[in-house]
Amino acid sequence: MENFRLKVFRAVAAEMSFRKAAEVLHLSQPAVSQQVRSLEEEAGARLFDRGNSDGHGSQIVLTEAGRVLLEYATAAAETMAEAQRALAALNDDVTGELRLGASTTIAQYVLPRILGAFLRQYPHVHLSVVSGNTERIAEAVAEEQVALGIIEGPAMRRDVKTERMVQDEMVLIVAPGHAWARAGAIAPAELEKAPMLLRERGSGSRRVVERALKKAGIPLRLLRVVMELDSTEAIISGVEAELGVGFVSRCAIGKALRLGTIRTVQVNGLEIVRDFSFIRLAGTDATGAVAAFQRFAMGSSHAG
Template sequence: MDYRDIVFIAVAENLSFSKAADNLNISQPAVTKHIKELEIKYNSNLFERKGNKIYLTHKGKVVYNKYKQIEQQYRELEFEIGQLNNNISGDFIIGASSTISQYLIPKTIASFYKRYPKLNIHLVNGNSFDMERLLLDSKIDMAMVENQASQAGIQYKNFLDDELIVVSGKNSVYSKRKNISKIDLLQIPIVLREKGSGTLEVIKEAFLKQNLNFENLNVPIHLGSTESIKNFLLAFDGLAIVSKQAVKTELYSKSLVEIKVKGFSIPRKFRIANKMGHKSRQIELFENFLFQYNF
């Protein structure tokens, strides 16, 4: 890509000339010069200023979306030429939801990197909704999510089974109870993930299927990660619903205790998400590796 295009993308993603200059290690006047040259080239204003902030104009958004597609095509080209030369290289950006990025994918990526050491792998993490949005905006090459909903323009493929389980800290009064009822589950204080979390979405769907009113849960607090929930449980007299994959170590060490709910379970699938249409060779290569990996 032309360097002016790279500068434009940096400004568009930061909505700041100064931050773009810092990221690219160039002066702010140089950034301004490159943007002005692009606006002359396209005979259009690409940014508009409102107060102290800048925003993309409609034409600026069109340019940004096309440039992101071109940027991705450049990465794919570099990767495919590397394959032809038996020297796989280039950038590969994976987005993963919180549970997957923390507890599953790091070891997989490490093994993948051993096989392809000249490939620059970037892992972006956040909740499932955020990863789907980044995918649709062409800011990542593929996403790995834990929600059950489907977004228009995205294809999904299951790659691993998971289960959400009810747990309590070892010092909680509820840790001595091996089983509880559905009514108990609604009444006992419980900590859950934040809005937008794939885990929370799956829990809500499970309650709907079981004819239980999710809104009747006694939820004193929502936390932004499973790690924070695990730490919170150590001093919390209550429960949490978390991925079994995420608490294997704690269940083994008995710092957390699994509590069965009679007639209630929450199975789910971890999924790969790709934009509709063309699938790059990087994605195909990583997907094949993923389905052969022993989690």
């Protein structure tokens, strides 16, 4: 949709070479030179200073007029790209790159099902996903390494904004032979007696657990934290190996419950719920593939 002469001009300005611009655009070098000459005639000003070269080599620099036009040409190209994305969205024909970030529990247990269905509906989206704890994903969004994140705890930053995706519950799990498994429910004070497996610092899951326990009158210093682990799967494996007890997302334990390798235990008066949330750079709106994915994920989450 961009004016072709401006596209050629931007390519020459980017490469500072007619020859290299021709290679990038898959045109002949004379064709590139002709497009630039025509644009100069239309603008009424020279856009490049060819110096002592013949105009076909690499010894060129932008003139003052060229620098001014380049600024506007770049803005125009960005505007037309945005228009193209908006038009594609109206036609439900979403294309382009989608860079997602997801905290570890979501990346492992929630996202795969959603992504498979999303790519079947939007096959022209090129998707990449990075994972890490909530703190790492918030940082990636703030630094624009990913366009959209999904996190499982508070973002703890002011340069990003969050939007609820779906609610999740965290539950206490123990090994089948643990005394609490037979009891079925325990008082909150009982938590101080058992070796506890926790997620690492910076994890959204850990923040949520800490806040809930503190609200129930059990600060972290009263617990016997024997191990800090970097994933939900590691906590489940540790509980199965009878290394301790731990809090994990209910969405992560379906397989282990079916196999009978863990049990859930109710802590009287303690309910740990949290939001899985979308996270974007503050001041930005969801458009194109990002907007399509948010809509799709919201629908999938509430349906499932």
